[in-house]
Amino acid sequence: MAHRCIEVRRKDQFYIYALQIPPSISSDVGVLLGVSFATTFMPEAADEVAVVGCCACLTYHDGRQPEWQEEAEFVKAHYPAGVCPCGIFLRGKLAAKAQDQHKVKEVCKRLLRTGSGYQFLFSTEYILVAVLGTPEEDSMEHPVAHCYLYNSVTNKVSTVSPIIVTGLSQWCEDKSVIFRLLASFYLEVPATDNVTVALKESFMKETDLRSHGVTLYIPSFGITMSSNSYIGSDRMLRTVADLWELHRDSMDKEKLKPLSAEVLNLELLYSTNPNSSSPPSDKHSTAPIASYQPHDLTHHNIPVPIDVVAMLSLTTPFNAIYDIILEGISLQLKQIEKFTLWKETELCTVNVDHFVLPNHHCPITMVYPCKPHNGAMIKDSDLVDLRRPLHNNFMLPNNRPYLRHANRITAKNKDTGHLMNVHIGVKPPGIDGGTIATVNGSYSYYHYMQDGMDDKSWGCAYRSLQTLWSWYLHQGYTTKPVPNHRVIQQTLVDSGDKPPSLVGSKQWIGSFEVNVVLNHLLGVTSKILHVPSGAEMGSQGRQLLLHFRTHGTPIMIGGGVLAHTILGVCYNNQTGDIKFLILDPHYTGKDELTTILNKGWCSWKKLDFWDKEAHYNMCMPQLIDGI
Incomplete structure (x- = not known):
């Protein structure tokens, strides 16, 4: 049907972004999905086409063209109405073969040849072709190396220069x-x-x-x-x-x-x-109508x-x-x-x-x-x-859930009453040449005095544990509610780690206890990383970068009499400069994001944040393999 495919024209301006492709994906061909935005309402005006999604062609196997009818059925079944096929991407062996216009033309002629059924997916003349580059080390992000327009009627190829964007979501919201x-x-x-x-x-x-x-x-x-x-x-x-x-005429201008x-x-x-x-x-009202239709049972x-x-x-x-x-x-x-x-x-x-x-x-x-x-x-x-x-x-990676019922978009926060992802508004760390890696996914901020519990001066590790648990809840690994202090204490008793006198007390817990609770109740295994002193936290940059890139979970760290949550790291491998993105559970105020950010309760901290005389243990929860 006509409106299921974008009418791409030679004069269109394309907006595209780097694609994240895990190593487990073997297909070297994929479909680009886009939305077309006219720059003005005049029919002759140039259009803007934004690539808002992509999917791999799993029916492609070593040089054979994909089963385009199957690919079209997949796209129509899962993407919103109005989001339509606008092109293809090439990676791996195919990208290596498509390094200039002539070679792109040869690849496209094989993939989109007459009789291949590509018209089930593309009903327009021009097809955008994005040739992806090689991802950086320890990264799944494939930058767009080259872009072309392939004319499926004339078999001609021309070069286009797309605009590479990072904030595409906000751009789409505006249009x-x-x-x-x-x-x-x-x-x-x-x-x-x-x-x-x-x-x-x-x-x-x-x-x-x-x-x-x-x-x-x-x-x-x-x-x-x-x-x-x-x-x-x-x-x-x-x-x-x-x-x-x-909408504008009916609303209060201030709202x-x-x-x-x-x-x-x-x-x-x-x-x-x-x-x-x-x-x-x-203009004419009608009377209600009642009908009776007898049925057998x-x-x-x-x-x-x-x-x-x-x-x-x-x-x-x-x-x-x-x-x-x-x-x-x-x-x-x-x-x-x-x-x-x-x-x-x-x-x-x-x-x-x-x-x-x-x-x-x-x-x-x-x-x-x-x-x-x-x-x-x-x-x-x-x-x-x-x-x-x-x-x-x-x-999608095959070691974490994205499509479980618990991952669905809901009108309510799964963890009602707590701020989520407060680090998003934090100012940049300001390290020249630093590599940044942060928590991958959503979490809730737990801190002192929440939920009617006065745990000031003793509950910081409990609160950090609750933040870690909330990450697994938001990512769909579990539907179990975040445990309160008593449940945490009872779990430590049930697991044989602590005596019954712990339940109902104000006794501190540390990284090892956080590990026990996560493992006993969620089946999560954690890596415990011991750091002899706060001064040596500066040598943990590579370890932290690797953790956030491969697992992406928040980290609970305990040292001396304090516990904190690490949400990210910025590390310059050449100079050794390092900063830590800290979520502080010792906050006792109201859940007001502006106050939390302005007062530094979630912020980048320098190495001197850690006590040089204290030793530290980091509880680094690992991903649970499963979809």
Whole structure:
């Protein structure tokens, strides 16, 4: 369909970023997904195309062109409506073969030759080709070495100069809007011996949305739309940007936020007159209609959730929203149909979840089986074989979860009541030539006096442990809540490490005890690194860089009578200059980010932060292999 692929033109300006590709990914070809942004609303104006996602072509094997139809089905199943194929990337052996325009042309002719089915993915003439460079040592980041435009009709190649960006997420927020449609219905499936055929026929009746006369409703603006008209606004709505004008006019100027900073919710309305393709007139009221349709009881009612996300640029024509959303619904229903049959024999409910992944500046959607009709809830551990190829498709490491139900985007903080990722606003460390490595993932800040617990002067290690635990919670390794002081103490007793008198006391704990609790309750193994004195902390730069690059977990460090959390390191290998990104659990004030940052409770610390006379032990939690 036309709007499933970006119309790339020779004059387009491209925005792209370095791709993170773990060594486990063997494919040397991948698909680039983008969003098109016109610089002005004039039809003849040049477009900007931002690459907002990428995925590996797992059907590519040593010179054979990928199965493009399979790749197209994968893209349509998981990416937001409005995010479309705009090009390919080459790496490894293929990148080595594509070092100039002529060689790029030869590679593209083999991959995208007539009859290969690439039109299933690319329906436009020009295809962006990004040739990736070699990543730096100990890094998964592949910089974009060269960019070309390949004309699939004329087989000509031309060089383009993309803009390499790091803050693409904010750039996209300024120029696009996320739409989300939530709906649900019950699917009637006849109770027959051939449940596969019955399920397919039932879905066929529901996926023909236009025959049901559905319309879309935007409750924020009271606008109802169909494929060819809308009601609820006297203003002419030509593009998505015109919604911003409505938003701006309706808001208090002091509280005004960009429309793109929010998710615009949609509702699905079914017409009582299936023959109508237009929204009901707002000039004439209608009476409610009740209908009665007798059924026999030889069928199953399966609840079907719909949760469609679209990412549309502000320049998207307003009358295109309806068709884009409806196509997204139809594609999602095909995925739901696939998972509504558990193990090919039993009807099953499903969940629709959205995720934020590395390499992506747009949400990713997954449909998972949830509960068989006559069975127990399906566990995350039952879906490992389903997630494993997805990790390869999305170029994710195979030693940490990204696509579990616990990793999904939620409206609430999983750890309600605590600040998250406070280091993001910290000023740079200021070491010339220094290499920075920080915690990889989200965490919550735990400190003295929280949660109604007065632990001032004795609970700093408990609080650091809670911060470490929160990292595993936010990354989806566990759904167990962060333990309180009593649970931590009881665990140390149950493990045989401490006597029963510890429970309810104000006794300090240290790095070894933190290791015991993490291992006993989460199965996490930690490396204990002993440093004889604070003066020798300066020699730990390489160890800390390696830890944050390979594991990325926060580190608990204890020395003397104090415990802290290390969130990162900045180290110059040539000069030995070093700074440590410290999260201090001794803070006793309110959870106000400005105060915490201005007063240095989370900040880069010099070597003299550590007591030269005290010895230190670092508890460095390791990743739990698993997806």
